[in-house]
Amino acid sequence: MRQKHFEAIKALASEEAFNPGAYDINWQDPAELDAFVLLAEQGGVVSWCFHRLMQQGQGEQLPFLVARLKKRYLAILVDNQQRLQLYKHLKQLFGDNNIPFALLKGMALAFTVYPHEALRPMGDLDILVPADKVLQARDLLIHNGARSTHVPISAWHEMHNAHVRPLVLPPYRYMIELHSRLYADGSYLLPKTARWEDMVCQKAGSLGTFSVMSDPWLLYHLCTHLYYGYEMGGLRLGWLIDIARVLEQSDDVAALVRATLAIHKPGRKAVLRALGWSAQFTGYRVRESLKEWSSSFIQEPSIKLYMSAKGEEALHRRIVLQQLLHSGGLRNKVAGLWHQVFPSREYMRHYFGEGPLWKQHLRRLTS
Numbered sequence: 001m002r003q004k005h006f007e008a009i010k011a012l013a014s015e016e017a018f019n020p021g022a023y024d025i026n027w028q029d030p031a032e033l034d035a036f037v038l039l040a041e042q043g044g045v046v047s048w049c050f051h052r053l054m055q056q057g058q059g060e061q062l063p064f065l066v067a068r069l070k071k072r073y074l075a076i077l078v079d080n081q082q083r084l085q086l087y088k089h090l091k092q093l094f095g096d097n098n099i100p101f102a103l104l105k106g107m108a109l110a111f112t113v114y115p116h117e118a119l120r121p122m123g124d125l126d127i128l129v130p131a132d133k134v135l136q137a138r139d140l141l142i143h144n145g146a147r148s149t150h151v152p153i154s155a156w157h158e159m160h161n162a163h164v165r166p167l168v169l170p171p172y173r174y175m176i177e178l179h180s181r182l183y184a185d186g187s188y189l190l191p192k193t194a195r196w197e198d199m200v201c202q203k204a205g206s207l208g209t210f211s212v213m214s215d216p217w218l219l220y221h222l223c224t225h226l227y228y229g230y231e232m233g234g235l236r237l238g239w240l241i242d243i244a245r246v247l248e249q250s251d252d253v254a255a256l257v258r259a260t261l262a263i264h265k266p267g268r269k270a271v272l273r274a275l276g277w278s279a280q281f282t283g284y285r286v287r288e289s290l291k292e293w294s295s296s297f298i299q300e301p302s303i304k305l306y307m308s309a310k311g312e313e314a315l316h317r318r319i320v321l322q323q324l325l326h327s328g329g330l331r332n333k334v335a336g337l338w339h340q341v342f343p344s345r346e347y348m349r350h351y352f353g354e355g356p357l358w359k360q361h362l363r364r365l366t367s
């Protein structure tokens with residue numbers, strides 16, 4: 001059943017006209033509709049599907065589906081408005097302390113790429129901060145009442161991961177991730193250091209002007225993030241739609257892609273594969289512009305990857321180990337591996353309880 005729903009969701013999410021009769025789905029059956037909406041929600045495209053139906057004037061043709069999708073759309077609208085209030089609070093707080101920042105992924109897309117903010121649900125609030133300011137930003141939030149939701153495995157890991165420890169700032173309930181880089185130190189997807197001014201720009205959206213990454217950097221991050229998820233064993237349909245929306249918004253798609261590919265040579269394969277998988281959700285103009293790179297595109301991944309909630313744990317550990325081994329300098333390699341085996345006491349207490357260290361390590365080995 002999920003296969004036919006997934007194919008229908010993909011068709012609805014694309015720029016092509018949607019034909020409900022092309023799918024063996026009873027659009028009157030509550031169980032079928034619930035399965036469709038649940039799958040769209042899991043893929044992060046439930047609001048986008050509602051938008052596409054309204055855009056094509058199919059509300060009267062599929063009233064029961066529209067009613068279910070609209071309910072999710074309104075819930076995301078309310079949730080994103082609350083996230084906007086958190087953003088405004090952080091903007092004021094960081095501005096008062098001369099800490100520049102830029103929105104990453106979800107909020108950047110919702111407020112500057114999609115036509116309306118409710119069309120893109122958000123997870124954590126990801127924020128990019130200059131590397132020399134990230135600890136100041138973390139400590140500022142903690143000083144203002146933020147609490148840590150996770151404890152890093154060590155102080156070394158906190159400084160070499162993509163982001164410092166996640167925080168929640170009451171009364172807001174959303175997790176804040178302060179990134180000092182796009183990927184962990186040692187990741188082959190991590191670009192060389194660039195000037196802040198070259199990466200970040202001010203971009204107008206429906207609800208104001210936001211500090212976000214420039215389009216080439218945004219596209220690079222979205223494409224490589226998608227490919228990283230693919231390497232980890234899981235994909236999300238919404239990630240493909242995100243890339244398609246950035247491409248559709250561009251006046252010169254070919255120039256945007258060239259600028260994106262120039263950011264980091266080791267990331268070119270990831271960018272091109274993600275672009276190839278996303279092309280099906282774009283219109284004719286964008287697809288024509290992408291033909292220059294079509295020889296580098298490969299077949300879309302199996303539907304099973306889209307159904308995976310997360311990647312395999314063993315695969316995740318292998319990738320983390322690879323990143324540690326590619327960290328710059330022998331001292332960093334040794335420190336990273338040491339703390340991977342012998343985490344900080346704070347980490348051990350947080351995840352494995354109080355008691356003797358040997359008991360904590362035993363719990364860790366058997367968990």
